[in-house]
Amino acid sequence: AQSVTQPDIHITVSEGASLELRCNYSYGATPYLFWYVQSPGQGLQLLLKYFSGDTLVQGIKGFEAEFKRSQSSFNLRKPSVHWSDAAEYFCAVGAADMRFGAGTRLTVKP
Amino acid sequence: DAGVIQSPRHEVTEMGQEVTLRCKPISGHNSLFWYRQTMMRGLELLIYFNNNVPIDDSGMPEDRFSAKMPNASFSTLKIQPSEPRDSAVYFCASSPRTASYEQYFGPGTRLTVT
Numbered sequence: 001a002q003s004v005t006q007p008d009i010h011i012t013v014s015e016g017a018s019l020e021l022r023c024n025y026s027y028g029a030t031p032y033l034f035w036y037v038q039s040p041g042q043g044l045q046l047l048l049k050y051f052s053g054d055t056l057v058q059g060i061k062g063f064e065a066e067f068k069r070s071q072s073s074f075n076l077r078k079p080s081v082h083w084s085d086a087a088e089y090f091c092a093v094g095a096a097d098m099r100f101g102a103g104t105r106l107t108v109k110p
Numbered sequence: 111d112a113g114v115i116q117s118p119r120h121e122v123t124e125m126g127q128e129v130t131l132r133c134k135p136i137s138g139h140n141s142l143f144w145y146r147q148t149m150m151r152g153l154e155l156l157i158y159f160n161n162n163v164p165i166d167d168s169g170m171p172e173d174r175f176s177a178k179m180p181n182a183s184f185s186t187l188k189i190q191p192s193e194p195r196d197s198a199v200y201f202c203a204s205s206p207r208t209a210s211y212e213q214y215f216g217p218g219t220r221l222t223v224t
Contacts, residue, residue: 044203046212096143096165
């Protein structure tokens with residue numbers, strides 16, 4: 001069965017610092033992988049997705065993620081965090097029956 | 111593009127009452143999903159439709175929950191009778207005809223059952 005693990009419940013970084021959010025997945029075949037962001041009181045917004053091809057994918061808001069099959073990982077990165085990036089981040093795997101991780105809450109210190 | 115529209119945004123009801131949540135997907139999208147989000151259980155897929163037909167309702171908690179999609183532009187999620195443990199944020203999402211599986215979420219309905 002497919003599943004997603006986000007090991008970090010909460011991460012705090014300083015504004016301008018780099019960011020990496022971890023995601024590990026379990027899936028029977030080549031996975032469809034996604035990162036979503038949720039601001040307080042809002043729905044989820046798609047940041048980026050991976051289906052095939054180049055394992056480094058670029059998304060909106062300056063985010064990127066790298067698919068590593070050998071590690072079953074799809075970590076999200078950003079070189080320089082802005083205060084507006086504070087939100088909850090969800091990794092997801094699957095197709096129509098998508099499964100979401102528990103989320104990582106990002107706090108940005110001034 | 112108006113995005114996915116959900117109504118109401120907030121609903122407070124008493125235990126035992128019927129609750130109906132509504133969703134209008136993005137025009138042209140052919141898949142629709144209902145999710146429930148709670149602190150304890152995270153984001154759970156309840157049911158999804160493809161071309162207005164329910165495909166997988168295995169996530170629906172129990173018979174008190176039902177969902178319909180009478181046409182391509184409207185879906186409802188009904189809880190009857192409601193219980194306090196149903197309190198959560200319910201999201202509707204839609205996905206385009208291409209097989210990209212990316213989902214576009216509505217703003218959610220925050221349901222409180224007292």
